[in-house]
Amino acid sequence: xxxxxxxxxxxxxxxxxxxxxxxxxxxxxxxxxxxxxxxxxxxxxxxxxxxxxxxxxxxxxxxxxxxxxxxxxxxxxxxxxxxxxxxxxxxxxxxxxxxxxxxxxxxxxxxxxxxxxxxxxxxxxxxxxxxxxxxxxxxxxxxxxxxxxxxxxxxxxxxxxxxxxxxx
Amino acid sequence: xxxxxxxxxxxxxxxxxxxxxxxxxxxxxxxxxxxxxxxxxxxxxxxxxxxxxxxxxxxxxxxxxxxxxxxxxxxxxxxxxxxxxxxxxxxxxxxxxxxxxxxxxxxxxxxxxxxxxxxxxxxxxxxxxxxxxxxxxxxxxxxxxxxxxxxxxxxxxxxxxxxxxxxxxxxxxxxxxxxxxxxxxxxxxxxxxxxxxxxxxxxxxxxxxxxxxxxxxxxxxxxxxxxxxxxxxxxxxxxxxxxxxxxxxxxxxxxxxxxxxxxxxxxxxxxxxxxxxxxxxxxxxxxxxxxxxxxxxxxxxxxxxxxxxxxxxxxxxxxxxxxxxxxxxxxxxxxxxxxxxxxxxxxxxxxxxxxxxxxxxxxxxxxxxxxxxxxxxxxxxxxxxxxxxxxxxxxxxxxxxxxxxxxxxxxxxxxxxxxxxxxxxxx
Numbered sequence: 001x002x003x004x005x006x007x008x009x010x011x012x013x014x015x016x017x018x019x020x021x022x023x024x025x026x027x028x029x030x031x032x033x034x035x036x037x038x039x040x041x042x043x044x045x046x047x048x049x050x051x052x053x054x055x056x057x058x059x060x061x062x063x064x065x066x067x068x069x070x071x072x073x074x075x076x077x078x079x080x081x082x083x084x085x086x087x088x089x090x091x092x093x094x095x096x097x098x099x100x101x102x103x104x105x106x107x108x109x110x111x112x113x114x115x116x117x118x119x120x121x122x123x124x125x126x127x128x129x130x131x132x133x134x135x136x137x138x139x140x141x142x143x144x145x146x147x148x149x150x151x152x153x154x155x156x157x158x159x160x161x162x163x164x165x166x167x168x
Numbered sequence: 169x170x171x172x173x174x175x176x177x178x179x180x181x182x183x184x185x186x187x188x189x190x191x192x193x194x195x196x197x198x199x200x201x202x203x204x205x206x207x208x209x210x211x212x213x214x215x216x217x218x219x220x221x222x223x224x225x226x227x228x229x230x231x232x233x234x235x236x237x238x239x240x241x242x243x244x245x246x247x248x249x250x251x252x253x254x255x256x257x258x259x260x261x262x263x264x265x266x267x268x269x270x271x272x273x274x275x276x277x278x279x280x281x282x283x284x285x286x287x288x289x290x291x292x293x294x295x296x297x298x299x300x301x302x303x304x305x306x307x308x309x310x311x312x313x314x315x316x317x318x319x320x321x322x323x324x325x326x327x328x329x330x331x332x333x334x335x336x337x338x339x340x341x342x343x344x345x346x347x348x349x350x351x352x353x354x355x356x357x358x359x360x361x362x363x364x365x366x367x368x369x370x371x372x373x374x375x376x377x378x379x380x381x382x383x384x385x386x387x388x389x390x391x392x393x394x395x396x397x398x399x400x401x402x403x404x405x406x407x408x409x410x411x412x413x414x415x416x417x418x419x420x421x422x423x424x425x426x427x428x429x430x431x432x433x434x435x436x437x438x439x440x441x442x443x444x445x446x447x448x449x450x451x452x453x454x455x456x457x458x459x460x461x462x463x464x465x466x467x468x469x470x471x472x473x474x475x476x477x478x479x480x481x482x483x484x485x486x487x488x489x490x491x492x493x494x495x496x497x498x499x500x501x502x503x504x505x506x507x508x509x510x511x512x513x514x515x516x517x518x519x520x521x522x523x524x525x526x527x528x529x530x531x532x533x534x535x536x537x538x539x540x541x542x543x544x545x546x547x548x549x550x551x552x553x554x555x556x557x558x559x560x561x562x563x564x565x566x567x568x569x570x571x572x573x574x575x576x577x578x579x580x581x582x583x584x585x586x587x588x589x590x591x592x593x594x595x
Contacts, residue, residue: 022559025559026554028558029554032207033554036205036208039483043205043208044208047210047488050488
């Protein structure tokens with residue numbers, strides 16, 4: 001292997017003067033300033049409430065949802081794997097017996113406290129039946145009281161896959 | 169003392185107060201928006217009263233209101249409550265008084281009586297500036313010392329060491345300016361910058377003494393404790409430096425003091441090195457004898473400027489979505505700008521038609537010179553903000569190295585060269 005010689009800067013007279021470097025930097029900033037002042041469409045800032053982000057992808061962890069079978073019943077079998085995997089202890093499941101052909105158990109109630117949730121996606125990884133997912137693309141969840149942040153089964157089942165993601 | 173001179177003194181004081189203190193919200197707005205534009209961001213633009221956003225300037229007024237109504241909290245560990253309270257006041261008063269000796273226009277002659285266009289009609293000029301610019305650091309030192317916190321103390325120690333080393337170089341660079349101008353009175357200094365070299369280059373200080381100009385501008389940046397010399401604040405290592413323990417309007421006064429110092433420094437830089445109130449290529453006599461042509465030029469230029477401003481506004485003041493308030497604001501502002509421009513034009517045309525008396529010509533000259541001064545002043549303030557958002561903060565030892573080993577020897581050399589030049593030329 002050859003020796004890579006890294007050139008050292010800052011020893012020449014021009015470098016020691018500092019002023020040419022400062023002038024160069026000021027030229028760059030002024031160029032950006034004038035470019036943006038002429039037409040503020042050049043700014044990279046997204047005017048958020050009016051413009052929504054469009055770059056959500058499959059790996060984005062939004063608010064949870066419970067997936068459904070064809071007939072609209074929940075896929076969840078109340079195995080408590082997600083509640084066990086949850087590092088924030090924010091999943092509360094109440095299991096009851098199930099009488100259709102899919103499984104033996106189903107959750108009577110399935111609650112997620114979004115104030116405690118750390119959006120780590122461990123519940124999605126833990127789920128053996130692909131019953132819980134975080135692909136709703138909802139990134140701003142607001143409510144006016146603490147109780148409203150606890151999503152129950154009904155709310156979780158009404159959440160749908162984000163339209164920004166390719167549906168399939 | 170006649171009525172006219174009293175009115176002129178009041179006007180001067182009002183201009184000085186507005187430029188030194190009243191512009192703080194505007195400069196805060198500039199600071200935010202210009203820095204944002206330099207970094208391809210948008211900056212604060214949401215705050216509004218009705219449809220008026222005015223490009224975000226409302227935000228700085230809102231911040232000011234917030235600071236006024238916040239609880240004025242003094243931490244319980246502070247022993248020297250008096251010093252703690254008085255130090256932001258010192259910073260504020262000093263930066264405000266620095267502005268008092270800046271001439272806004274040439275000596276205004278009304279009915280044969282001469283009025284100096286300064287807030288305080290003193291002949292001290294540059295001495296007054298040096299005195300109060302140097303004094304304002306006492307506020308920073310006392311504030312950091314009486315805070316009773318290590319960060320505050322470190323910040324104030326840095327500020328005092330920095331001011332000692334840079335004040336010396338600043339004074340030395342001013343001495344070479346005084347040798348070439350032969351006066352400490354700022355009006356005399358500005359009048360000495362009136363003519364041109366070879367009918368091309370205006371005889372500004374920066375062309376007479378480029379080295380002194382560079383040294384002075386660097387030292388003025390250091391004097392105002394702004395980037396790249398804001399080690400006293402140094403938020404990356406000292407939390408907020410000397411104003412760590414301050415809150416509410418005490419902190420606000422430090423802030424106002426900083427921007428006041430910035431205004432005062434840009435005003436003194438303009439006065440010493442960029443011809444002050446002198447219109448380039450037109451000295452006071454030339455304006456007074458050709459006042460009709462000058463008014464005509466303003467009548468032609470003003471609508472063009474307003475046209476460019478309004479079309480720029482129409483292009484850039486847009487909202488996304490169904491919100492119509494931006495269009496409304498643009499419409500209101502455009503019509504008010506045009507109303508203002510047309511009023512001024514009609515006023516100027518009436519001056520052209522009916523003619524101005526001797527006093528009128530003098531006053532018109534003074535107003536034109538104040539306008540010129542303001543344009544230069546705002547450009548220099550822009551340079552301050554521009555430099556802050558370009559140049560990195562110095563390391564502390566490099567700062568002292570620059571002050572003692574580079575700037576002071578250069579300033580001494582400059583004095584030698586200037587003195588030899590003046591002695592050889594005999595003038």
